[in-house]
Amino acid sequence: MSKYDPIVYKDGKRYFYRFSAHQRIQHVVLFSSVLLLALTGFPLRHADEAWAKPLYAALGGPEVAPTIHRVAGSVLLVLFVYHTIYWIVKFIKNDLGKLKKENRLTLGTGIKAFFTQEMVPNKKDWYDIIHLWKYLLYFTNRPPRHERMSWREKFDYFAPYWGVPILGPAGAVLWWRDEVSHILPGWVLNAAYIMHTDEALLAILFLFFVHWYNVHYAPEKFPAAKVWLTGYLSEDEMIHEHYAHYVQVMIEAGLEEEIQQQHFGGEHYEW
Amino acid sequence: MHEYRFHQVLLILIVLFVATIPPGEVQAGEELNCLICHKHRGLSRIDENGKFRLFYINNELFESGPHRRNNCQDCHTDIVRIPHDPAKKVDCTQQCHVVEPSGKARFSHKPIAETLAMSVHGKLDAEGKPKKYQEDYPGCKDCHDQPLYRPLSVFKGEPRSGISERSISRCKSCHRTGNFAEDFYEHVTSRLRKGRFPLETIEVCAKCHQNPGFLERHELDDAVTTYEETFHGKLIKLGSERTPDCLDCHVVEGENTHLIEAKTVPTSATNKANVGNTCRASDCHKKASAQLASFQTHVTYEREKYPMQFYMLMFFKALMAVILYFFLTMIFFELMRRLFPAFAFFKESKADDTDTRPALKDREQ
Numbered sequence: 001m002s003k004y005d006p007i008v009y010k011d012g013k014r015y016f017y018r019f020s021a022h023q024r025i026q027h028v029v030l031f032s033s034v035l036l037l038a039l040t041g042f043p044l045r046h047a048d049e050a051w052a053k054p055l056y057a058a059l060g061g062p063e064v065a066p067t068i069h070r071v072a073g074s075v076l077l078v079l080f081v082y083h084t085i086y087w088i089v090k091f092i093k094n095d096l097g098k099l100k101k102e103n104r105l106t107l108g109t110g111i112k113a114f115f116t117q118e119m120v121p122n123k124k125d126w127y128d129i130i131h132l133w134k135y136l137l138y139f140t141n142r143p144p145r146h147e148r149m150s151w152r153e154k155f156d157y158f159a160p161y162w163g164v165p166i167l168g169p170a171g172a173v174l175w176w177r178d179e180v181s182h183i184l185p186g187w188v189l190n191a192a193y194i195m196h197t198d199e200a201l202l203a204i205l206f207l208f209f210v211h212w213y214n215v216h217y218a219p220e221k222f223p224a225a226k227v228w229l230t231g232y233l234s235e236d237e238m239i240h241e242h243y244a245h246y247v248q249v250m251i252e253a254g255l256e257e258e259i260q261q262q263h264f265g266g267e268h269y270e271w
Numbered sequence: 272m273h274e275y276r277f278h279q280v281l282l283i284l285i286v287l288f289v290a291t292i293p294p295g296e297v298q299a300g301e302e303l304n305c306l307i308c309h310k311h312r313g314l315s316r317i318d319e320n321g322k323f324r325l326f327y328i329n330n331e332l333f334e335s336g337p338h339r340r341n342n343c344q345d346c347h348t349d350i351v352r353i354p355h356d357p358a359k360k361v362d363c364t365q366q367c368h369v370v371e372p373s374g375k376a377r378f379s380h381k382p383i384a385e386t387l388a389m390s391v392h393g394k395l396d397a398e399g400k401p402k403k404y405q406e407d408y409p410g411c412k413d414c415h416d417q418p419l420y421r422p423l424s425v426f427k428g429e430p431r432s433g434i435s436e437r438s439i440s441r442c443k444s445c446h447r448t449g450n451f452a453e454d455f456y457e458h459v460t461s462r463l464r465k466g467r468f469p470l471e472t473i474e475v476c477a478k479c480h481q482n483p484g485f486l487e488r489h490e491l492d493d494a495v496t497t498y499e500e501t502f503h504g505k506l507i508k509l510g511s512e513r514t515p516d517c518l519d520c521h522v523v524e525g526e527n528t529h530l531i532e533a534k535t536v537p538t539s540a541t542n543k544a545n546v547g548n549t550c551r552a553s554d555c556h557k558k559a560s561a562q563l564a565s566f567q568t569h570v571t572y573e574r575e576k577y578p579m580q581f582y583m584l585m586f587f588k589a590l591m592a593v594i595l596y597f598f599l600t601m602i603f604f605e606l607m608r609r610l611f612p613a614f615a616f617f618k619e620s621k622a623d624d625t626d627t628r629p630a631l632k633d634r635e636q
Contacts, residue, residue: 187567199587
């Protein structure tokens with residue numbers, strides 16, 4: 001864990017650690033496979049549209065594109081399983097290991113450690129959503145103070161945990177339809193078809209509108225956030241998006257004197 | 272001035288008329304020289320029912336069609352001299368003058384018509400009584416829509432199949448007389464490949480099976496639109512030729528294409544007992560079990576007929592609406608918040624916010 005310094009300095013500016021190289025590579029594999037899946041899947045879903053045939057032909061047409069789709073799907077499924085194992089191992093090694101070292105490991109503290117992990121939703125997220133709406137409707141000029149993971153990032157993070165278990169098995173059933181028919185009746189393919197195509201539409205719309213708003217379209221992010229490449233957030237971004245975490249990191253680094261105030265509405269928009 | 276314009280128009284008309292006379296020799300209908308009149312593109316009249324009738328024969332299309340070795344009179348038997356009276360409709364089941372080489376008998380399409388009569392598309396029901404809405408049941412030309420029967424469409428750039436010159440040159444080195452090589456080549460190769468592209472087959476079926484009036488009269492679901500919703504239909508739209516069209520599933524493998532039977536008939540390819548075998552036919556779902564048969568191809572998503580599909584679709588639509596409306600509304604308000612960034616009804620002052628540990632403050636809420 002301590003491989004990465006929580007704060008690094010470059011050109012006299014502070015940068016705050018966010019994602020390890022290991023996590024960044026997982027993200028690249030994730031979005032590459034999802035983009036390939038979308039490119040080879042949506043022309044088929046919308047075969048009636050004028051763009052469908054040329055796009056499908058560019059990706060190899062009916063002879064090749066399904067293979068690309070299946071390879072990308074397999075990669076995504078493997079990544080999904082890998083990441084889940086990675087998460088469990090990390091939890092056991094870091095969180096439970098720490099408790100054991102301190103001789104405090106019981107069932108109660110173990111469960112508590114599980115639910116206080118940074119990506120697990122908690123009560124503060126609920127307050128943050130309410131506070132955000134207060135801010136958006138002009139009832140306050142102070143934006144919410146997020147922890148290391150804001151509720152939006154948690155939603156983005158857990159979206160694949162809903163999408164992949166639906167898309168993956170349905171896709172596998174459609175892929176091995178002949179073999180599956182020895183175990184399951186044919187109408188399962190009707191169900192798999194709806195699950196696969198409609199959940200795919202939800203996933204892609206969410207990614208292209210909501211996730212891409214968060215990291216691409218939002219005026220302060222446009223054209224793209226850099227954290228997925230560098231793994232570090234600038235001090236401004238940190239204050240803007242994760243103020244609670246920012247204060248905590250600064251205190252832990254012994255920089256309590258240099259903590260800057262939170263940006264209120266109207267302050268610090270670089271656009 | 273006025274007269275001058277009249278002459279101009281007349282000249283243009285003459286030029287246009289001359290330009291539209293097709294070049295080339297007269298070939299079709301040699302015995303009565305039918306083309307002496309029927310070669311003219313404007314040869315037409317309005318018949319008793321007020322319908323526009325075109326009598327132009329495009330010789331180029333005729334020469335590339337399957338009937339090119341027949342004389343006009345072989346089909347239009349009621350015409351014995353020219354000029355002729357209004358001709359009757361051609362009966363495709365009559366014997367024509369071509370001799371079928373294997374049995375040396377005169378050729379006829381009668382066996383095909385008999386097969387069609389036994390199929391779901393026949394005009395009589397099992398007891399021999401005429402079915403309702405006779406005019407909806409197809410005759411030969413409703414499906415075998417040759418360009419020759421609509422001679423003007425060829426000028427709209429409709430594609431036509433042709434003969435491979437390289438292949439035919441190998442035949443012609445021995446079979447030199449007349450057009451024998453071309454005719455034999457076409458006759459055999461047209462049976463080696465699929466008669467039509469899958470998209471053309473679907474288009475033919477769609478003429479009736481996607482026609483709202485027809486569907487209502489016969490109380491049928493829209494078979495074409497529902498098929499186009501399946502992966503089969505979509506892959507064909509994207510250019511696949513290895514994906515089944517209507518005929519691949521609705522004709523028993525190896526059976527005559529004209530014998531499409533209703534799924535209630537025990538021998539039908541789509542009968543519950545046979546669907547499994549139909550799916551496993553040829554090189555389709557060879558490894559599948561007969562259980563595959565319970566797959567529903569023509570799903571309309573009506574609640575009564577397809578409850579599982581209906582409720583699944585509702586679930587996903589509702590989920591999508593809830594998630595996307597929540598986040599898109601939030602994004603909208605977030606952008607609107609930027610219009611007056613410093614404004615708020617109740618302002619928190621920075622002076623009140625000197626606590627450097629707000630994180631801990633929030634946690635205690």
